Amino acid sequence: xxxxxxxxxxxxxxxxxxxxxxxxxxxxxxxxxxxxxxxxxxxxxxxxxxxxxxxxxxxxxxxxxxxxxxxxxxxxxxxxxxxxxxxxxxxxxxxxxxxxxxxxxxxxxxxxxxxxxxxxxxxxxxxxxxxxxxxxxxxxxxxxxxxxxxxxxxxxxxxxxxxxxxxxxxxxxxxxxxxxxxxxxxxxxxxxxxxxxxxxxxxxxxxxxxxxxxxxxxxxxxxxxxxxxxxxxxxxxxxxxxxxxxxxxxxxxxxxxxxxxxxxxxxxxxxxxxxxxxxxxxxxxxxxxxxxxxxxxxxxxxxxxxxxxxxxxxxxxxxxxxxxxxxxxxxxxxxxxxxxxxxxxxxxxxxxxxxxxxxxxxxxxxxxxxxxxxxxxxxxxxxxxxxxxxxxxxxxxxxxxxxxxxxxxxxxxxxxxxxxxxxxxxxxxxxxxxxxxxxxxxxxxxxxxxxxxxxxxxxxxxxxxxxxxxxxxxxxxxxx
Amino acid sequence: xxxxxxxxxxxxxxxxxxxxxxxxxxxxxxxxxxxxxxxxxxxxxxxxxxxxxxxxxxxxxxxxxxxxxxxxxxxxxxxxxxxxxxxxxxxxxxxxxxxxxxxxxxxxxxxxxxxxxxxxxxxxxxxxxxxxxxxxxxxxxxxxxxxxxxxxxxxxxxxxxxxxxxxxxxxxxxxxxxxxxxxxxxxxxxxxxxxxxxxxxxxxxxxxxxxxxxxxxxxxxxxxxx
Numbered sequence: 163x164x165x166x167x168x169x170x171x172x173x174x175x176x177x178x179x180x181x182x183x184x185x186x187x188x189x190x191x192x193x194x195x196x197x198x199x200x201x202x203x204x205x206x207x208x209x210x211x212x213x214x215x216x217x218x219x220x221x222x223x224x225x226x227x228x229x230x231x232x233x234x235x236x237x238x239x240x241x242x243x244x245x246x247x248x249x250x251x252x253x254x255x256x257x258x259x260x261x262x263x264x265x266x267x268x269x270x271x272x273x274x275x276x277x278x279x280x281x282x283x284x285x286x287x288x289x290x291x292x293x294x295x296x297x298x299x300x301x302x303x304x305x306x307x308x309x310x311x312x313x314x315x316x317x318x319x320x321x322x323x324x325x326x327x328x329x330x331x332x333x334x335x336x337x338x339x340x341x342x343x344x345x346x347x348x349x350x351x352x353x354x355x356x357x358x359x360x361x362x363x364x365x366x367x368x369x370x371x372x373x374x375x376x377x378x379x380x381x382x383x384x385x386x387x388x389x390x391x392x393x394x395x396x397x398x399x400x401x402x403x404x405x406x407x408x409x410x411x412x413x414x415x416x417x418x419x420x421x422x423x424x425x426x427x428x429x430x431x432x433x434x435x436x437x438x439x440x441x442x443x444x445x446x447x448x449x450x451x452x453x454x455x456x457x458x459x460x461x462x463x464x465x466x467x468x469x470x471x472x473x474x475x476x477x478x479x480x481x482x483x484x485x486x487x488x489x490x491x492x493x494x495x496x497x498x499x500x501x502x503x504x505x506x507x508x509x510x511x512x513x514x515x516x517x518x519x520x521x522x523x524x525x526x527x528x529x530x531x532x533x534x535x536x537x538x539x540x541x542x543x544x545x546x547x548x549x550x551x552x553x554x555x556x557x558x559x560x561x562x563x564x565x566x567x568x569x570x571x572x573x574x575x576x577x578x579x580x581x582x583x584x585x586x587x588x589x590x591x592x593x594x595x596x597x598x599x600x601x602x603x604x605x606x607x608x609x610x611x612x613x614x615x616x617x618x619x620x621x622x623x624x625x626x627x628x629x630x631x632x633x634x635x636x637x638x639x640x641x642x
Numbered sequence: 643x644x645x646x647x648x649x650x651x652x653x654x655x656x657x658x659x660x661x662x663x664x665x666x667x668x669x670x671x672x673x674x675x676x677x678x679x680x681x682x683x684x685x686x687x688x689x690x691x692x693x694x695x696x697x698x699x700x701x702x703x704x705x706x707x708x709x710x711x712x713x714x715x716x717x718x719x720x721x722x723x724x725x726x727x728x729x730x731x732x733x734x735x736x737x738x739x740x741x742x743x744x745x746x747x748x749x750x751x752x753x754x755x756x757x758x759x760x761x762x763x764x765x766x767x768x769x770x771x772x773x774x775x776x777x778x779x780x781x782x783x784x785x786x787x788x789x790x791x792x793x794x795x796x797x798x799x800x801x802x803x804x805x806x807x808x809x810x811x812x813x814x815x816x817x818x819x820x821x822x823x824x825x826x827x828x829x830x831x832x833x834x835x836x837x838x839x840x841x842x843x844x845x846x847x848x849x850x851x852x853x854x855x856x857x858x859x860x861x862x863x864x865x866x867x868x
Binding site: 282284285287288291292295298299302305306307308310311312313314315317318321322325326328329332333335336339345358360361363364387388391392 | 763764765768779780783786787790796799800802803806807809810811813814817818821822824825828829832835836839840843846847850851856859862
């Protein structure tokens, strides 16, 4: 029942936000809905971790380890972004525009919450499509020529991907002709040994190409830096932090189905496409000139890392993959909150125009530096631990070449990110910045930075036992 | 029922032929209006094929899907585009495209041949009379992708997306005619929302950027920054 509540609450919030009830109503309602959803999702995830069966409609709306992990992440990032929106979007003067922002925000969140809860693949496809569509307005929110261009590229490429993936899902349905199991993620695993491998493999490739465009895997990544740099910051945090991961989660759901046949070598596809994405993104990071694009390319890199880890095979590597999903979502959303703070402080997206940020706006500068170090994978922060566990499992599994290449690309990206941020944060303050008075960041933004930053540090040194169990269950969910 | 099968099969062949032909038409036409017209024709061919599969398989559910598709694709979507896309955009006659029309058609021909080879690993149609839907739908999908890449105008790109979806469905209906009705219903509604959202986006693009020639949108690139 609670699962339905998680879906319905944001829809109600969307409706209330859309009604003209004063400037304050929409942000308050959105934030409240997100917090309640977060509590409900956390409770459901704890139940799953304790081994209970959480199901609203059997074989349609259910939650397993992997689903619970993703659901929790969506709720966390959505709540943090709602809090950040409070102060960030308040600059918008047009009340109608603001209301539409919050209405779309809630619809977007609701559709994202639906994806991990649905276990019927065709409905999952629909939910993923809806996340894409509700995202379009949010990307174009700033209503500048650049934002409209970004929204256009985003919608055309990702909707095209969705249409291609649709055929993949229909072909997947064909599998139900070979047995009596229902058309659901777990049902397909029991069916898989009896299905001709061609059917599953062609379905996987269609979905990999189609949804790969939505994840931002190279070569269909070109929309991603545009959309993730032009969208308002809270939306960037949602898009980069969780939406791309959410689509990747659907691709990962197919791995155990294909592995159950025992005859298809899809690991190779995952590793090759994953490594290409990591490599290209790592070198593109070196030459960015816009700091929001920097983190957008870092998202492409991390999606590649997760896909590669999933392709390495074995429980250890899959544990690394889901661990990386967790840490990436938390850290990347924090990074975008930090860029939002910087944007409020200096009002430019160009790396070259920002110098000595730590002097002009200490909070924004420190947050940016911390986010950069965390996402690049420096010890002892969370991303370092998950990347390290991926490398270790790769070496233990004797995938020396793959692990070596992955490590090399990650190091390139590490230096790329820190090189750019170093120039922005330290050094003499640029004349443009010293002329203007130090900007006071909205209190909600500072609060978000503190709340979103805390788990990155905590997860670096301490892993709560229920979370560890949830990650193990999620890893088993990919391996099975 | 048995004696009807050959007739249904040839009628379905006719629908598939019309589908493929309108896929070529989408690439050959120079006018915005023509694009919409060929999309209508293609959708009607799709609806016809769904209807024939519904009768031939037989899957009564599919009749509802066919009716819903009939209401949404050839009727509602063009109406929505008319309503939301500025009139000026529709009056345009010469649509920018990357290749000229003869070479576009040549590439389309190669893509169609490729579709026939790509269709071999795909499972055969569950409904024997609709076997032809698998390669033709796949060809429609590839032509849609090509249209998306080669056309530089907003509306034809949008129609390219719908053509991809049409191709997916034409293949899909034949491969898995018994997909749960909830899912089948969700697909056309999804297309409707896409038409609405992108239609509005096209209008905003027209207002903000002054053109719907999306090929000319290149403000966001790595090199554009100082």
